[in-house]
Amino acid sequence: STVVGFESAITTPGGRILLEMPDTIEKMPRRSYERQSVPANLNVQVLFWHRGYTDNINSVPTESYWQGHLINLSAGGCQISVPISISDCFRPNQLVGLQFTPMFYQKPVLVESQIIHLKPEEAEGKLYLGLEFLGLEVSIDGRTILHRLTEIVEEYTKLNSSPTQGAQPSPL
Secondary structure, eight states: OEEEEEEOTTTSTTOEEEEEOOSSOOOOOSOSSOOEEOOTTOOOEEEEEEEEETTOOOOOOSOSEEEEEEEEEETTEEEEEEEGGGGGGOOTTEEEEEEEOSSTTSOOEEEEEEEEEEEEETTTTEEEEEEEEOSGGGSHHHHHHHHHHHHHHHHHHHHHHOTTTTSOOOOO
16 A cells, blocks of 8 residues: 555544555565575485574573574574474574585585574474574675575485486586
């Protein structure tokens, strides 16, 4: 909608903003960035460690670092899986440092992130962690990582849609 006028507090108690109704309503995308599954032929290990909590809880998990598998990735976050046996180490709003190498010939990506949600899958014996990357927009180095993540997602998209999806890309 568009602001078309204002009514002052003199004519209307508290004042009022007048809006024009749009001709059509569009649904906003849920995510800012495209999310892509890690190609089936890649096994991307993730090393991550405890960095605190956003709600100032002083408790510390029983372990301070873990290893998991990258399930999907976007420039705004990722999903990783860990064994369900260590699920007591995680909770929403937990801050973690995260490092992974997206393709075997690339340099590792290092980001700060926050656990947004936990999804236990008892039958699989896995806990899925939904993570949001933090602070990438606020610095030059962060924007460089953001750009790199976008390129990695594009590469994963190509690999997932390739008819020879089982083949490893050759390093250049």
